[in-house]
Amino acid sequence: MGAAEYINGAKARREDISRFVVHLTKDFEGKLAPENLLSILSSHTIYAKNHYCLFESDLKLQALSNRKKFHVTCMTETPLNQVKNMFNIEGRSINFQPYGVIFNKSDIESYYHGSPCIYANGKNKRMISSYWTIYNNSKANNFNDGFPEIGALTHMFNKDKDFDFSWEREWRILGDFNFDPWHVVAIISEDKSLKIPSEYSHAPIINPEWGYEEMIIRIARQSLG
Numbered sequence: 001m002g003a004a005e006y007i008n009g010a011k012a013r014r015e016d017i018s019r020f021v022v023h024l025t026k027d028f029e030g031k032l033a034p035e036n037l038l039s040i041l042s043s044h045t046i047y048a049k050n051h052y053c054l055f056e057s058d059l060k061l062q063a064l065s066n067r068k069k070f071h072v073t074c075m076t077e078t079p080l081n082q083v084k085n086m087f088n089i090e091g092r093s094i095n096f097q098p099y100g101v102i103f104n105k106s107d108i109e110s111y112y113h114g115s116p117c118i119y120a121n122g123k124n125k126r127m128i129s130s131y132w133t134i135y136n137n138s139k140a141n142n143f144n145d146g147f148p149e150i151g152a153l154t155h156m157f158n159k160d161k162d163f164d165f166s167w168e169r170e171w172r173i174l175g176d177f178n179f180d181p182w183h184v185v186a187i188i189s190e191d192k193s194l195k196i197p198s199e200y201s202h203a204p205i206i207n208p209e210w211g212y213e214e215m216i217i218r219i220a221r222q223s224l225g
Helices: 003-013 033-043 062-069 079-085 105-110 124-141 213-225
Strands: 020-026 073-075 096-104 120-123 156-159 170-174 182-187
Touching: 020 079, 020 105, 020 182, 062 073, 062 079, 079 213, 096 105, 105 120, 105 156, 105 170, 120 124, 182 213
Parallel strands: 120 156
Antiparallel strands: 020 073, 020 096, 073 170, 096 182
């Protein structure tokens, strides 16, 4: 057995490393989380509506056309049975709800070029300064040098009086995420009566309160038909 084959097998057996990524919905722009989930499913699109990166303090001062170059779609590789711990966190401006879409991480990597978020330690001043130097050089070129593809993935942890988002195990796709419905592995919904579009009949509805084994069994049964 080669090293790559062994590592892939080990990853599949470890419960702390998920083979899935999840995009969770929230109440937004007057619509409730279930409505936003249905909108995503109907449009086959998760829209990148903002930027969430190391350079927020300066980006918000830039022209909209340049800010949009850093807009991302966000997901989490948190194990499915732990996703419930991401809902309604007190003090957060973004409150995820128990509704979302599950994809295979391998599909996000291969077909949609998604990547894990890059977390920079806020206490490492030299590292942060280096990032900002590259950012400012790119800004002088209106960010037309490809830097947003890296810069949009950056975030900071260990910063005074700020949340540490590294625990979310975030993945990002630059720009809007237009997906093939067949790449949806399952749908998260605490409401089992939610009217899911028929083109997702292959994707089981997963209750986030279920245990890990129950979730995996339900996904496996559905994939086997």
